[in-house]
């Protein structure tokens with residue numbers, strides 16, 4: 001079941017990781033071009049951490065990664081040994097996020113195939129966790145799948161209607177639409193979104 005660390009760890013150990021791009025996500029990298037180099041950036045459910053690696057190599061100094069699978073972290077640290085190990089958080093993202101110490105700590109949170117990986121029943125918790133982690137005016141942005149939500153998954157699908165509601169208050173949904181930078185197999189199956197946390 002995708003609500004358990006063992007499920008994900010086994011996927012990495014058995015190399016059943018069809019979602020892995022073996023490189024950074026073009027749409028996320030393009031979005032990050034606008035970020036200051038000292039922005040505090042979180043990538044939850046980062047898997048092998050390709051986007052984190054790219055940002056780190058580009059000189060972003062405050063990149064934080066999170067994933068449940070120890071194997072994913074080990075692979076990442078083999079490739080990027082100079083990344084501060086304690087900034088790759090293992091364990092359950094939701095438990096880690098439910099902590100006063102991380103409240104309002106991030107300027108940007110990058111989404112890529114994490115929302116679709118968690119059990120759909122946890123999607124309200126996801127939005128709540130992101131609102132807790134971002135500073136006022138901070139942004140949650142990335143890619144969301146648009147194929148229909150069924151009980152088959154992960155990946156679990158979703159719709160524009162759902163995302164419009166999910167990332168309404170306390171967010172302001174600034175963007176939700178096609179991504180010209182989608183990789184070919186995901187074109188027409190995903191949208192780019194940007195949700196800004198209200199400042200008041």
Ligand SMILES: C[S@@+](CC[C@H](N)C(=O)[O-])C[C@H]1O[C@@H](n2cnc3c(N)ncnc32)[C@H](O)[C@@H]1O
Pocket residue numbers: 002008009019020021044045046047048049066067068069072091092093094112113114117118
């Ligand atoms: C579909 S994979 C995507 C990985 C990465 N974002 C990518 O695009 O390659 C989903 C990832 O979320 C992680 N994950 C799922 N639930 C999690 C949780 N509750 N806490 C931390 N990581 C979680 C899994 O270990 C897995 O690596």
